[in-house]
Amino acid sequence: MKAVSVWRNRDFMLLWLGNGTSLLGTNSARIAYPLLTLAETGSPVAAGWVTFAGALPNILVQLPAWLNADTRNRRRTMAVCQAGGLVTAAVLVTLGMLDVSWFLPAVIALVFTEGCFFVYFQLAEMAAIRDVVQEDQRPTALSLYEAQTHAAVLLSRAVGVVLYGVMRWLPFFANLGSYAVATLTLSMVDGRRMNPVDQPGTVGSQPPRGVRQGLTWLWHEPFLRITNFLFGATNMLWQCMILLFIVSATQDRQPTWVLGLLLAGSGVGGLVGAAVASRVSGSFSARRIFAFALWGWTLCATAVAATRHPAVQGVAWFGVGGIGALSGVAVGLYRVNATPSPLLGQVSGASGILPNGAIPLGGLLAGYLLAALGITTTAWVLAGVMLVLAVTGTVLLAAMSPSRTRSSEEEPSKDPRSGAQSR
Known part of the structure; x- marks a missing residue:
């Protein structure tokens, strides 16, 4: 019997189209938040706090959102999150139009709230994919979502900045429109198949046993422990650099479309890096690829x-994205091959805690650095930190057993503690 194409799965297509619209609107607004804050306050520190507030939910609500996705009806959760995001975005626009004196604390609170709704929505939607697609459709469905995420990040940075240049509040009105479209598409999805599934673990202050197992295994795997720490440190550094670009463009009075193209460079680089990653990973070890990435x-x-010329910085930012995609795929393949099958999901989840947790801290740190040191000195500080990370990573990777990464990539994976071979 011929398998039905995922393109003919009505519920999946509605979810996919609604998610794409929501991602484009939300991410466009996110890149415009620090621009708006700089215009209203003139303070890089204030812009850093707004950036911090938007990324903080990725740390604080990941675990409860994950548990919610497995214990509540996914469609109902997504509907509540879309409605909450719509109201939050509307309140933000209203406060801005009224020119209230307490604008900054209001923006911080509202951006944080919208970020919480976003995290709950994303995790519930990823769980809902299992509900609405058949098993043979899942590889294609997940690939479409992955491609959509990269494309949305690429487009939203450019679109958000350009819309802001046309009219200050335009990215936020576009965000409101995206919520309305996503809510409409979601209302047309059949939610009867999105009921909760009982999962082991406790809902409370203690993390589920699976999370603890994943963290423990990750800590005992040297290569993954080293790369996880360095991914976290570099994510913090890149978040600082994004705010640096925004402040620099504002002070230099660059056209907003120039900033948009610059920020989109890492997305283009990421697509190119992902396209060549499988071929490069087949020719070089993950350790060698990651060492190359650091340098x-x-x-x-x-x-x-070395320069504030946007063309040079755009090329460099393109390189950051391309190298990041290449190294991310290489380390991800290593993790899949090295991790015992029963622990793969737990380790994959645990491996995202530090890299994701560093992102909001980077935005906050950047504001204070830029206010205290200025743009040029801050840029050199970031370059110096990256040099230290490259030296540290090279030394730590060289201290590993020469066959450590190669054996895990070329042979069936084993649990380094128990010696049990996974399938």
Whole structure:
């Protein structure tokens, strides 16, 4: 019997189209928040706090949102999140139009609230894919979602900045429209198949046993422990650099479309890096690729510090995205091959805690650095930090057993503690 194409799955297509619209609107608004804050306050520190507030939910609500996705009806959760996001965005626009004196604390609170709704929605929707697609459709469905995420990040940075240049509040009105479209498409999805599934673990202050197992296994795997720490540190650094670009463009009075193209560079680089990643990963070990990534990033950070010309910085930012995608795929393949099958989901979830947790801290740190040191000095500080990370990573990777990464990539994976071979 011929399998039905996922393109003919009505519920999936409605979810996919609604998610794409929501991602484009939300991410466009997110990139415009620090621009708006700089215009209203003139303070890089205030812009850093707004950036911090938008990314903080990725740390604080990941676990409860994950548990909610497995214990509540997914469609109902998504509907509540879309409605909550719509109201939050509407309140933000209204306060801005009224020109209230307490604008900054209101923006911080509202951006944080919208971020919480966003995290709950995303995790519930990823769980809902299992509900609405058949097993043979899942590889294609997940690939479409992955491609959509990268494309939305790429487009939204450029679109958000350009819309802001046309009219200050236009990205936020576009965000309101995206919520309305996503709510409409979601209302047309059959929610009867999105009921909760009982999962082991406790709902409370203690993390589920699976999360603890994933963290423990990750800590005992040297290569993954080292790369996880360095991914977290570099994510913090790149978040600082994004705010640096925004402040620099504002002070230099660059056209907003120039900033949009610059910020979109990492997305283009990511697509190129992902396209060649499988071929490169088949020719070089994950350790060698990651070492190359560290020094490639150092070169890119140095180029950003050496000049404020947007074309040079755009090329460097393109390199950051391309190298990031290449190294991310290489380390991800290593993790899949090295991790015992029963622990793969737990380890994958645990491996995202530190890299994702560093993102809001980077935005907050950048504001204070830019206010205290200025743009040029901050750029050189970031380049110096990247150099230290490259040296540290190279030394730590060299101290590992020469066959450590190669054996995990070329042989069936084993649990390094128990010696049990996974399938």
